[in-house]
Amino acid sequence: MIAVVWRTRSSPCIHPMLVFIQNPYFIYRFHSHSHSGLGAMGVQFGCFARLTWFEYSWDIMEPVTYFATYGTLMLFYCYFLLTRQEYTYPDAEERIQLFRLHKVARKKSFDIEK
Numbered sequence: 378m379i380a381v382v383w384r385t386r387s388s389p390c391i392h393p394m395l396v397f398i399q400n401p402y403f404i405y406r407f408h409s410h411s412h413s414g415l416g417a418m419g420v421q422f423g424c425f426a427r428l429t430w431f432e433y434s435w436d437i438m439e440p441v442t443y444f445a446t447y448g449t450l451m452l453f454y455c456y457f458l459l460t461r462q463e464y465t466y467p468d469a470e471e472r473i474q475l476f477r478l479h480k481v482a483r484k485k486s487f488d489i490e491k
Contacts, residue, residue: 410473
């Protein structure tokens with residue numbers, strides 16, 4: 378997605394940025410964030426299952442799961458308030474890639490505005 382935008386502009390310093398954008402590590406970073414989120418959900422499920430079926434009963438764990446779900450909802454609403462876009466996979470991927478692109482461009486002294 379981002380590479381298409383960079384290809385449409387004609388500038389001599391586009392080529393090094395295209396090399397960076399097409400770098401597999403650049404794309405891997407987003408997928409590692411996605412997999413870590415999946416791992417966190419798995420750990421949360423495991424903790425809740427353990428507490429529900431072995432330590433406590435559902436009567437005690439129901440409010441805990443309610444507040445955990447409500448807390449997650451509040452986090453996604455904070456994301457929406459900060460970015461003014463829904464948290465969808467393609468939008469989040471593009472946002473993280475643009476963040477990394479600007480970070481590396483600033484480090485390598487590229488002018489993105491050209």
